[in-house]
């Protein structure tokens with residue numbers, strides 16, 4: 001049975017006061033009318049593109065199916081003109097259509113069935129706009145803990161009450177989530193949303209199991225909150241088991257859709273500098289995010305969108321998926337190298353669960369093996385390890401309340417095997433020295 005889309009009024013209680021007072025841009029909202037046959041537009045302050053000096057862009061890419069071959073993609077004519085000019089706030093139409101096609105293939109979400117995409121300048125900017133659309137000072141947001149450090153200041157800046165939900169090797173703990181929600185003080189407004197990174201979480205590297213995801217979705221219905229699914233590591237899944245479905249797909253099993261706003265990013269698979277991501281979710285919320293875009297940056301850069309689309313269109317969806325599989329296998333090898341080095345140097349000195357996705361290893365330093373307390377990696381990592389020439393992140397930066405923890409985040413994406421071994425050998429020395437001091 002096809003689920004029904006939640007109606008526009010459903011979202012009103014979720015909106016922040018600033019979002020409620022936003023109005024569509026008087027100019028940008030009329031852009032679509034310029035395409036109406038017979039209309040002579042005196043509307044937009046678009047510069048005359050014939051004065052722009054660019055005449056053609058040529059890019060060369062490695063072929064996803066045969067890396068020894070290069071494909072040449074030309075951007076000229078109408079595509080170049082579109083890339084050089086102001087364009088629709090939600091993204092250039094060709095890239096928006098590409099996203100519709102991708103989300104149907106990958107997540108089973110069809111165009112016209114309760115969602116639409118909007119192109120963002122990276123997923124970070126999408127999350128920023130969604131947060132501004134939803135939260136007033138004092139509103140509660142549930143976040144998995146440890147959580148991506150990039151959202152802590154974002155939610156704090158809006159004056160949110162950040163509520164930490166525990167996580168373990170199976171991802172976010174639905175038990176912890178249920179207990180928070182069931183013991184929520186009577187009379188206090190319930191959390192509006194949950195923020196989670198379901199694959200290869202930054203920093204823990206964990207991927208939430210399918211059961212956990214179903215339970216979380218069920219709780220979202222029972223306790224009426226939205227799910228902000230931040231998923232930049234989706235295409236970096238390399239686990240042995242079949243990948244669990246996204247929240248965006250799983251919500252199709254619910255009687256109604258529209259609780260999930262999904263944030264995708266091309267940063268880890270095409271280029272992080274190109275700054276292209278996309279949010280997919282209910283039109284009522286994305287429209288508010290688009291108003292934010294229109295007043296802050298007008299739109300995501302047309303040219304990077306055009307270049308991205310030209311490349312993706314020249315490949316087609318199958319080659320895109322092939323490319324993402326190659327990228328995920330690259331990270332799997334890096335993970336294996338890191339894990340072997342962990343075993344070699346830090347067995348008995350640290351504890352970890354190897355990740356099945358992404359580019360992070362999260363491990364606990366066993367500085368005092370006799371205590372069950374969590375400990376504190378902060379000084380060890382910030383001063384002792386650095387003195388020996390190893391730079392990593394103490395786990396405290398990923399805890400919403402900034403409390404001490406013995407955990408450390410190591411990123412393994414850039415290092416060669418000898419560098420990994422040397423870094424972990426140095427860390428072993430630090431831990432042994434700490435143990436005897």
Ligand code: PMP
Nearest residue numbers: 122123124148197202265267277
């Ligand atoms: N979310 C998470 C969990 C991330 O790790 C990152 C990148 N570090 C982002 C969002 C931002 O990515 P983007 O480049 O798409 O803005």
